Amino acid sequence: MRNFSCFDILGPVMVGPSSSHTAGAVRLGRLARAIAGGLPKEVKILLHGSFSQTYRGHGTDLALIGGLLGFETDDVRIRDSFEIAKQQGLIFQLVPTNLGEGFHPNSVKFLITTVDGEKLSITGASVGGGNVVITHINDDEIELKGDLPALITTHRDIPGVISQVCGILAGHNINIAFMRVFRKEKRKLAHMVVETDEKVEPDVLEEILKIETVENVRAIEPV
Amino acid sequence: MCFYSVKELIEEAEKRAVAISTVAKEMEAENQEVSLAEIEQRMLKQWLVMKEAAKAGLKEPKKSMGGLIGGEGKLLEEYRLKNRTLAGHMINKAVSRALAVAEVNASMGKIVAAPTAGSCGILPGVLLTVQEELCLSDEKIADGLFTASAFGIIIAQKASISGAEGGCQAECGAAGAMAGAALVELAGGTPSQAGEACAFVLKNILGLVCDPVAGLVEVPCAKRNAMGAALALVAADMALAGIKSVIPVDEVIEAMGEVGCALPESLRETAKGGLAATATGRMLAKRFLFQGETS
Numbered sequence: 001m002r003n004f005s006c007f008d009i010l011g012p013v014m015v016g017p018s019s020s021h022t023a024g025a026v027r028l029g030r031l032a033r034a035i036a037g038g039l040p041k042e043v044k045i046l047l048h049g050s051f052s053q054t055y056r057g058h059g060t061d062l063a064l065i066g067g068l069l070g071f072e073t074d075d076v077r078i079r080d081s082f083e084i085a086k087q088q089g090l091i092f093q094l095v096p097t098n099l100g101e102g103f104h105p106n107s108v109k110f111l112i113t114t115v116d117g118e119k120l121s122i123t124g125a126s127v128g129g130g131n132v133v134i135t136h137i138n139d140d141e142i143e144l145k146g147d148l149p150a151l152i153t154t155h156r157d158i159p160g161v162i163s164q165v166c167g168i169l170a171g172h173n174i175n176i177a178f179m180r181v182f183r184k185e186k187r188k189l190a191h192m193v194v195e196t197d198e199k200v201e202p203d204v205l206e207e208i209l210k211i212e213t214v215e216n217v218r219a220i221e222p223v
Numbered sequence: 224m225c226f227y228s229v230k231e232l233i234e235e236a237e238k239r240a241v242a243i244s245t246v247a248k249e250m251e252a253e254n255q256e257v258s259l260a261e262i263e264q265r266m267l268k269q270w271l272v273m274k275e276a277a278k279a280g281l282k283e284p285k286k287s288m289g290g291l292i293g294g295e296g297k298l299l300e301e302y303r304l305k306n307r308t309l310a311g312h313m314i315n316k317a318v319s320r321a322l323a324v325a326e327v328n329a330s331m332g333k334i335v336a337a338p339t340a341g342s343c344g345i346l347p348g349v350l351l352t353v354q355e356e357l358c359l360s361d362e363k364i365a366d367g368l369f370t371a372s373a374f375g376i377i378i379a380q381k382a383s384i385s386g387a388e389g390g391c392q393a394e395c396g397a398a399g400a401m402a403g404a405a406l407v408e409l410a411g412g413t414p415s416q417a418g419e420a421c422a423f424v425l426k427n428i429l430g431l432v433c434d435p436v437a438g439l440v441e442v443p444c445a446k447r448n449a450m451g452a453a454l455a456l457v458a459a460d461m462a463l464a465g466i467k468s469v470i471p472v473d474e475v476i477e478a479m480g481e482v483g484c485a486l487p488e489s490l491r492e493t494a495k496g497g498l499a500a501t502a503t504g505r506m507l508a509k510r511f512l513f514q515g516e517t518s
């Protein structure tokens with residue numbers, strides 16, 4: 001049986017109206033921002049399932065944009081996030097869609113162009129009680145919950161990469177809490193999601209990037 | 224340390240001749256491995272957000288995001304101030320504040336989920352009222368919140384505090400039951416009287432379905448916050464008078480869990496049954512179909 005804290009029952013402090021459709025949406029926006037490395041230049045947001053139907057009455061649209069702006073789930077500016085996004089020059093568009101079978105009813109897909117011009121797609125879902133999960137980056141399957149600091153690598157699927165990354169983290173005294181590897185095809189490109197107890201500093205990232213088979217690594221702060 | 228039944232919780236408090244809030248905050252401090260003072264400080268912070276929400280909602284009501292509610296708390300407050308009400312001063316005061324907080328939630332204001340966002344008005348509604356009427360300090364009210372959360376934890380463990388799992392009895396029902404218990408303690412009642420108040424509320428909200436119109440946290444949610452607050456006050460008075468629940472509170476909570484499991488999916492937050500499926504409910508839902516948004 002799960003042990004609850006008093007603050008699981010009386011909390012969180014949040015901007016309403018819904019933990020799944022508002023607070024969860026803010027966290028999805030924050031994770032998309034973290035993966036994109038900051039406020040994107042342009043974003044098209046595809047809303048799926050229940051998100052596509054009740055987005056407005058739950059402020060899901062404002063919450064997603066608020067998250068992209070880096071707002072916390074209890075930030076009252078979320079209500080005005082469209083205005084603030086326009087002031088900050090974010091070009092955005094929200095579109096109802098059907099992502100197809102197999103997606104959680106509260107799913108969203110961000111089609112992002114970063115300030116550096118990188119094109120990126122990020123899919124995630126709000127799974128209840130403000131909990132979220134990022135399920136895909138560029139249509140490759142991953143799983144990232146955003147509760148802990150995390151690393152996402154893109155690397156070639158050959159022996160030794162995983163132990164090299166772990167070795168570097170261990171060398172910096174960073175404890176790995178959870179870790180998973182995702183690949184589409186053997187020996188092609190794969191992703192590794194490493195959730196850690198400690199924050200991963202830029203110098204550690206650089207070291208990981210020096211591994212020849214690692215093409216890219218992103219550090220994601222918890223949201 | 225943790226408690227899996229109200230009976231254990233009450234026994235511990237009575238054995239040591241302390242309030243349930245004392246047991247609850249000591250448990251929390253121990254489990255979180257922080258000092259009692261820090262835990263108290265955290266709860267005080269939650270309380271101040273609740274209080275702020277109630278005041279804001281009464282003073283400057285805003286239309287909800289879905290446009291279905293807004294201003295009802297203020298309306299009742301004005302009526303209460305001008306008239307000799309039927310239900311009485313205190314109940315109406317608590318109800319207007321509960322409505323106000325539910326409205327703040329529905330208009331994207333800042334609230335504390337208690338235990339959920341949908342049921343966030345009940346605790347602040349009744350607690351702000353007893354604070355004003357009994358002249359209690361914020362610290363004292365934060366103690367009431369510890370008692371409320373101790374009951375909430377047991378309800379969450381034995382039954383549910385999610386509308387999608389157990390219907391609205393698990394949200395507004397749990398909130399009302401938690402509030403009833405807190406009220407008893409704040410009014411000077413015993414731990415077992417707090418348990419009785421919890422039982423009275425749950426018995427009277429047993430089976431309440433979750434059927435939000437258009438899937439929004441507006442209708443009937445705000446008005447269920449209102450009734451939850453009223454029920455909590457009545458239940459607390461009954462318990463303080465010495466009335467006992469024939470069915471023990473733990474068994475009532477278990478019954479609530481079972482009833483929740485027996486509810487069809489259409490009555491568990493899916494907006495497919497109950498009030499959501501009425502002619503008006505369906506007509507309102509149509510209005511919210513996505514139109515898209517661009518900068």
Ligand code: SF4
Nearest residue numbers: 341386391394433444
């Ligand atoms: S009707 Fe459903 S959504 Fe509304 S408060 Fe009750 S449980 Fe929550």
